[in-house]
Amino acid sequence: MMLTFVIFGLLFCGSLAWYTDNKSFLGVKFQARWVALVAVITFALIFVFSAYLSPLSFLTLQMITQVSWINSLNINYAIALDHLSITLIILTFFLAVICILVSWGEIQEKSGFYYFNLLATFVGIIGVFSAVDMFLFFFFWEVMLLPMTAIIAIWGHEKRYFAAIKFFIFTQVSSLLMLVAIIAMAYIHQQQIGDLSFSYQDWLSLELNSDIAQYLMLGFFIAFAVKLPSVPLHSWLPDAHTQAPTAGSVLLAGVLLKTGAYGLIRFVLQLFPQASENFAPIAVTLGVVSILYGAKMAFAQTDFKRLVAYSSISHMGFVMLALFSFNEIAYQGVIVTIVAHGLSSAALFSLAGMIYQRIHSRNLSDMGGFWQSAPRMGGFGLAFAAAAFGLPGLANFVGEFLSLVGAYQVFPMMVILAAFGLIGSAIYGMVLFQKTFQGSSLKAVEDLSCRELIISSSLLMLLVILGLYPNLVLQYFRGVIL
Amino acid sequence: MSASPEIANSVILSAEMFIVLSPILLLSFGIVLSLLLIAWRRSQKMISLFTQFILAITLLLTLHLLSGELKVGSGTQITTLLNVDRFSYLSFVLICFSALVVVSLSRSVLKSAVEVHDEYYLLILLVVLGAGILVVSDHFASLFLGFELLSISLVGLVGYFREHKHAVETGFKYLILSATASSFMLLGIAFIYSQTGNLSFAVSSNVMPWSEQPLQVFNSVGILLLFSGIAFKLSLAPFHFWSPDIYQGSPTPITLLMATVSKVAMFTVLIKCCFSQNYFNNESFIEIITVVALLSMLVGNVLALKQQNIKRLMAYSSIAHFGYLLIVLTVSSLQTLEFAWQGALFYLSAYLLANIAIFTVLLISEKNRSNMSEDIHITEWHGLFWKNRLAAVLVIFSILALAGIPLTMGFVGKFYLLNQAVLFKSWWLIAGLVIGSGIGLAYYLPIIFTLFKDDKTLESKGGDGSRVYLIAIGKQLFMFTLLISSLVFGIFPDLVSQFIYR
Numbered sequence: 001m002m003l004t005f006v007i008f009g010l011l012f013c014g015s016l017a018w019y020t021d022n023k024s025f026l027g028v029k030f031q032a033r034w035v036a037l038v039a040v041i042t043f044a045l046i047f048v049f050s051a052y053l054s055p056l057s058f059l060t061l062q063m064i065t066q067v068s069w070i071n072s073l074n075i076n077y078a079i080a081l082d083h084l085s086i087t088l089i090i091l092t093f094f095l096a097v098i099c100i101l102v103s104w105g106e107i108q109e110k111s112g113f114y115y116f117n118l119l120a121t122f123v124g125i126i127g128v129f130s131a132v133d134m135f136l137f138f139f140f141w142e143v144m145l146l147p148m149t150a151i152i153a154i155w156g157h158e159k160r161y162f163a164a165i166k167f168f169i170f171t172q173v174s175s176l177l178m179l180v181a182i183i184a185m186a187y188i189h190q191q192q193i194g195d196l197s198f199s200y201q202d203w204l205s206l207e208l209n210s211d212i213a214q215y216l217m218l219g220f221f222i223a224f225a226v227k228l229p230s231v232p233l234h235s236w237l238p239d240a241h242t243q244a245p246t247a248g249s250v251l252l253a254g255v256l257l258k259t260g261a262y263g264l265i266r267f268v269l270q271l272f273p274q275a276s277e278n279f280a281p282i283a284v285t286l287g288v289v290s291i292l293y294g295a296k297m298a299f300a301q302t303d304f305k306r307l308v309a310y311s312s313i314s315h316m317g318f319v320m321l322a323l324f325s326f327n328e329i330a331y332q333g334v335i336v337t338i339v340a341h342g343l344s345s346a347a348l349f350s351l352a353g354m355i356y357q358r359i360h361s362r363n364l365s366d367m368g369g370f371w372q373s374a375p376r377m378g379g380f381g382l383a384f385a386a387a388a389f390g391l392p393g394l395a396n397f398v399g400e401f402l403s404l405v406g407a408y409q410v411f412p413m414m415v416i417l418a419a420f421g422l423i424g425s426a427i428y429g430m431v432l433f434q435k436t437f438q439g440s441s442l443k444a445v446e447d448l449s450c451r452e453l454i455i456s457s458s459l460l461m462l463l464v465i466l467g468l469y470p471n472l473v474l475q476y477f478r479g480v481i482l
Numbered sequence: 483m484s485a486s487p488e489i490a491n492s493v494i495l496s497a498e499m500f501i502v503l504s505p506i507l508l509l510s511f512g513i514v515l516s517l518l519l520i521a522w523r524r525s526q527k528m529i530s531l532f533t534q535f536i537l538a539i540t541l542l543l544t545l546h547l548l549s550g551e552l553k554v555g556s557g558t559q560i561t562t563l564l565n566v567d568r569f570s571y572l573s574f575v576l577i578c579f580s581a582l583v584v585v586s587l588s589r590s591v592l593k594s595a596v597e598v599h600d601e602y603y604l605l606i607l608l609v610v611l612g613a614g615i616l617v618v619s620d621h622f623a624s625l626f627l628g629f630e631l632l633s634i635s636l637v638g639l640v641g642y643f644r645e646h647k648h649a650v651e652t653g654f655k656y657l658i659l660s661a662t663a664s665s666f667m668l669l670g671i672a673f674i675y676s677q678t679g680n681l682s683f684a685v686s687s688n689v690m691p692w693s694e695q696p697l698q699v700f701n702s703v704g705i706l707l708l709f710s711g712i713a714f715k716l717s718l719a720p721f722h723f724w725s726p727d728i729y730q731g732s733p734t735p736i737t738l739l740m741a742t743v744s745k746v747a748m749f750t751v752l753i754k755c756c757f758s759q760n761y762f763n764n765e766s767f768i769e770i771i772t773v774v775a776l777l778s779m780l781v782g783n784v785l786a787l788k789q790q791n792i793k794r795l796m797a798y799s800s801i802a803h804f805g806y807l808l809i810v811l812t813v814s815s816l817q818t819l820e821f822a823w824q825g826a827l828f829y830l831s832a833y834l835l836a837n838i839a840i841f842t843v844l845l846i847s848e849k850n851r852s853n854m855s856e857d858i859h860i861t862e863w864h865g866l867f868w869k870n871r872l873a874a875v876l877v878i879f880s881i882l883a884l885a886g887i888p889l890t891m892g893f894v895g896k897f898y899l900l901n902q903a904v905l906f907k908s909w910w911l912i913a914g915l916v917i918g919s920g921i922g923l924a925y926y927l928p929i930i931f932t933l934f935k936d937d938k939t940l941e942s943k944g945g946d947g948s949r950v951y952l953i954a955i956g957k958q959l960f961m962f963t964l965l966i967s968s969l970v971f972g973i974f975p976d977l978v979s980q981f982i983y984r
Contacts, residue, residue: 072824072979073901110868142888153931165927172887173920179897180912183904 002050003079003130004065006043007123013039014119021112033107036115037100040122044093051086058082058476061132061201069136073186074196078133083476085129087335088255088262091342092129094462095254096122099247101455102350106246106357107155114155117147121251124148128259132200134182138175141259145171148248148256155245157362163236163243170236174226181219185271188212203271210274217272217279224268227260228316231290238297241309242362246353249305253312253345258338261319265334269323276324283324284411288418290317295424299431304355304362307432308348311388314421315341315396321411321418322403330406335477336470337399340463344387344396347459348432351381354452355436358445364432369441376448378437380456387463389429390422395466499560505544505574506614512536513607520600526592533585533603537610541578544571548981562682565620565754569823572981573617573750576827576834580742581610583838586960587845588735602642608635609739613747620758622671622681625751629667629715632744633660639739640732652731659714659724667711673704683758705767708755709774715748716804717797718774719781726785729797730857734848737793738841741800742834749807753826762813771811772910778805779918786925790859792844795925796837799884802918803833809899809915812906821905824979825898831971831978832891836880839964843873846953860932867933872958874933876965883968885926886919891968894975 013035021032056062058081066078081089099118107114124144131137145168153164182198185206189197192206208216226233241249269276276283294314301307318337322330354377355370356362371378387394390401400422408415448456466472500507516532548571557567585606592599612631619625637660641653675681677700710721717725729737761767782802789795810826813819844858851862867874883892896915903912953961971978 070974070976070979072976139888142893146882146887146889149927150934153927154934161928161931164931165924168927169920169923172923173916176916176919180900180904180916183897183900187901187904 001065002046003081003126006047007126010039010043010119010126011123013043014116014123017119018112018116021115032112032115033100033104036119037097039119040093040096040100044090044097047093048090051081056081058086063132064130069133073135073198075135075198076133077136078199079127079130079136080132081130084262084265084335087339087473087476088129088258089126091258091339092122092125092255095250095342095346098254098346098350098455098459099250101451102250102353103245103247104451106353110154114151117150117154118247118251120147121151125255125259129262134185134198134200134203136198137200138179138182141175141178142172144256144259145175148251151248151251152240152244156243156248157245158243159239160243163239167236167240170226170233171223174223174233177219178223181216184212184216184219200267200271208272208275210278213272213275214278217268217275220263220268220271221279221283224260224263225286225320227263228257228320229260229290229313230286230316230320231293231313232286234290234294234313237313238306238309241312241349242303242305246349246356249309249349249352250346253308253349254342257312257316258342261316261323261334261338264320264323265331269326277326280324280326281411284321284407284414287317287320287322287324288414288421290314290320291418291421292317292424295421295428299424299428302364304352304364304367304432304436305349306362307364307428308345308352308388311348311425311428312341312345314425315345315388315400317421318400318403318418321414322407325407325410327406327409330403330410332474332477333399333402333404333406335399335473336395336466337403339473340387340395340399340466343459343463343466344384344394347380347384347456347463348388350452350455350459351377351384354448355445359443364435366442367436368439369437370445371437372441373444374447376453377445377456380448380460381437382433383460383463384456385429385433387460387467388432389425393464393467395463395470398467398470495560499558502547502558502566503560503564503618505540505547505571505578506611506618508543509536509540509607509611509614512540513604513611516600516604516607520604524598524600526598526600529598529600529603530585530589530592533607534582536607537578537582537585540610541575541582544575544578547571548575559620560618563621563624564615564618565683566618569827570617570750570754572827573746573830574614576746576831577610577613577617577743580746580834580838581606581739583842584735584739584743587738587842588733590845590849591733591735602639605635605638605642606739609639609743613743616747616751617754619751620683620754622674622683625755626664626668626671628747628751629664629711632747633664633715636660636736636740636744639736640728642736643733646731646733648727648731652728655724655731656728663711663714663721666707666714670704670707670709670711673700673707675704677701677704683755702766705761706770709752709770712748712752713774716745716752717801718804718808719777719801720774722778722781722801725801726789726794726797729793730791734793734841734845737796738837741796741837741841745800745804746830746834749804749826749830753810753823756811757813757819757822760816762811768812771808772908775805775808775911776914778802778808779914780805780921783918783921783925787921789925790861792840792858792860792863795860795929796840799922799925800833800837802922803829803884806896806899806915806918807833809903809908809911812908812911813902818902818905821898822902825895825902828891828898828975828978829895832883832895832968835891835964835968835971836883839876839880839961839968842957842961842964843877846873846957860929863929863932865933865935868936870953872961872965873953876961877933878930879965879968881926881929883972885923888972889969890972891975891978892972894972 017032017035020030061080061082063080066076069075069077121144124140127140131140149164149168153160185203186196186198229237241252291314294310298307298310319334322334387396390397404415557565559565609632612628615628619628637657640656641649643649714721778801782798786795786798810822813822883890886892886896
């Protein structure tokens with residue numbers, strides 16, 4: 001019940017933020033950002049405590065709520081949680097707070113509608129992480145898309161319409177393929193068991209003909225590979241990330257990409273184990289290509305956000321590589337990479353937003369020598385860049401190390417190739433840092449404000465904690481075999 | 483003729499048949515009454531109110547009959563000509579509803595002129611009667627009768643404002659092409675008759691002369707010609723060339739009438755004809771349907787990409803939508819017929835609501851600007867979201883529905899179609915639907931973005947952009963109802979499908 005309450009409560013608070021923005025009630029002047037912030041923190045606390053206090057063991061999926069929704073097609077409103085979804089939802093909540101804080105000063109126009117969209121996106125993402133009825137899953141999958149597109153299209157930068165359309169078409173077409181696969185699965189269930197079912201748990205017991213399974217798996221895989229993203233379906237990402245407002249980029253890189261990884265773990269690998277194994281060589285190759293291509297493209301960029309966007313492609317390649325090695329260590333690496341990348345890319349995009357607010361440019365050639373005028377920002381910049389290229393002691397290192405170690409047992413050649421990506425990441429990390437903070441000082445910028453300090457230090461703190469003590473997350477994923 | 487005793491029996495209209503047919507009878511009676519009314523006193527207000535009254539009563543009566551204990555399945559046969567079942571009633575409800583909206587919206591358009599427009603309302607009623615005959619027809623003769631009644635009344639309507647720039651061109655084009663289409667259809671019917679010796683949909687399904695053996699030449703040519711006649715009305719590619727021009731040239735309410743009433747009626751009769759004659763058992767027919775559907779999806783979507791005129795854009799998008807809808811004709815077996823009907827009706831209602839919403843806002847914007855002569859371009863909706871929240875949200879919802887995004891009815895409609903296509907394993911159609919929707923987004927989304935754009939630049943030019951939209955309370959209420967109903971039906975599609983199934 002509590003998750004449903006959180007989902008609908010967030011949506012309600014979003015509408016409330018829209019409605020009450022800049023209006024006075026009982027002498028208090030409401031601002032959408034405060035409403036949004038209070039709502040997100042409250043619901044985050046509710047969620048964390050009720051999950052923590054819950055008597056259920058979340059080692060396997062635990063059904064939270066199940067209400068029948070569309071009777072004629074046997075579709076239910078069914079949500080369930082396990083450790084994976086809880087981890088990702090907590091990550092979502094954390095980044096949600098960051099998102100609101102980075103938009104604090106940036107969004108001045110139409111802020112009510114902005115925070116409504118932001119909260120609606122959170123609702124969609126939380127729904128995606130918890131839905132176990134596939135129709136509902138698809139529903140949330142699209143619901144998170146719509147407000148995200150609106151955020152890019154209304155508050156984005158100069159080429160926002162193009163980026164928003166590209167983002168939407170890529171995700172929509174691929175998700176229609178997934179919808180076809182979902183419907184086909186439901187009818188296969190009808191053939192084998194006798195009734196139409198969209199329930200994920202019901203599908204786990206199906207026995208699929210290997211040919212059909214291969215095609216259906218592909219339907220799901222394409223949808224998630226677009227979101228992840230993996231080469232060759234990545235081209236929406238640099239545009240969307242670059243053109244989105246700061247919070248949009250943080251959200252996209254921090255959580256939206258993770259829905260792709262989540263989908264691969266939850267649906268592709270679980271529903272079609274055999275088909276995934278057959279497909280593994282291709283998927284792993286795609287992963288390695290993504291790693292190398294993303295890294296190469298990243299250090300060729302002159303746009304701060306675009307560089308970080310390509311680095312995301314590279315990092316998500318590790319996820320793909322590790323997932324399709326079907327290995328426990330690699331799987332743990334995936335989990336840490338997901339969380340770590342969520343934090344580190346969010347940090348870098350927030351940094352980009354802070355710089356943009358000061359100099360109104362994302363171009364690296366307009367930057368340089370910021371260290372002299374803003375040493376705190378420089379320090380955080382160095383730490384975040386180091387996190388991105390996997391410096392030991394920070395969370396990304398743990399994730400990538402575990403992924404590579406796990407995958408090496410299965411695909412040694414591929415892992416050796418992938419390891420070159422780490423060199424690439426060091427190069428683009430340093431390029432990013434040097435061009436921004438070192439060199440001759442072009443102009444003086446203000447140092448971090450108190451709010452920005454909170455954002456940066458909380459992100460860095462988590463990166464360090466997870467880097468030094470990854471068990472904080474890993475303890476929940478011990479002994480999980482794919 | 484061998485069937486003569488049956489015909490002799492069924493000629494008599496029993497009380498039950500009378501009740502079943504009463505909506506159409508009432509409508510015809512209303513037409514006679516409005517003729518008398520015109521003879522008595524020519525008043526714009528009175529005829530408009532009377533037309534709305536007739537349509538509303540017919541709508542209510544049909545709804546009442548729907549909720550009553552109506553035979554499910556084969557329906558009620560009324561002579562050999564007509565067969566009334568739940569699905570025809572539902573289509574008729576959709577038709578009456580959209581006609582009612584058209585009549586209500588017409589008032590603002592007609593007010594601006596000096597004449598008394600009795601004929602206009604009369605013609606609309608005749609269109610609805612034609613559509614009503616189509617949806618209950620069970621015989622090629624009644625099909626043709628309804629088809630002609632619909633087309634000829636529409637010809638009068640599309641060129642109604644004769645002082646308009648495109649009026650003559652539009653009317654003439656529609657007349658010629660429509661006559662050509664109906665003559666094709668008539669020839670097709672003749673060919674079919676030459677093979678089967680019967681014109682009824684139902685009888686031939688008992689004999690099923692072509693369901694087991696391959697089509698003979700005359701029969702297949704006949705079916706092809708018949709289908710092309712109907713495809714013309716549905717503006718399916720490659721019979722679509724007329725539709726953007728006619729959409730653009732007609733008065734906006736009439737465009738809505740064509741987009742909704744005429745198409746819903748034609749599609750219903752197409753399904754009825756195909757299902758009762760088991761055309762779906764015939765592989766070459768399915769192939770033709772597949773090709774036409776794929777062509778329509780691609781042509782409609784691709785040609786819509788560069789359109790800036792909203793009416794033309796709607797014309798192309800409707801081509802694509804009827805391409806998608808053709809999927810329901812590819813049913814695999816008799817058991818899934820009901821499901822196909824359900825999908826078709828759901829999709830049609832989603833399409834209808836979306837079109838009504840968009841055209842309502844279009845009419846409001848037409849009314850709110852200075853020069854009436856030119857057509858509305860997308861740029862005129864610049865920043866509508868910040869000027870008139872309700873109108874803009876309604877347009878956004880309708881466009882999302884047309885694009886098939888969840889939360890809207892359009893998505894559930896598309897879901898039904900995909901179900902149907904997966905059941906029949908028609909992968910080509912699925913591919914077409916997916917690609918078509920992808921292309922479709924490329925012109926649907928820019929419309930939505932236009933609504934969100936700031937109109938600072940426009941305001942400084944002193945254009946129409948700065949005008950505040952004035953909307954009457956009644957219209958606002960209507961728009962609000964449309965919005966809420968499309969949202970509710972989109973999230974709880976059971977409310978509609980229960981109504982269809984019962």
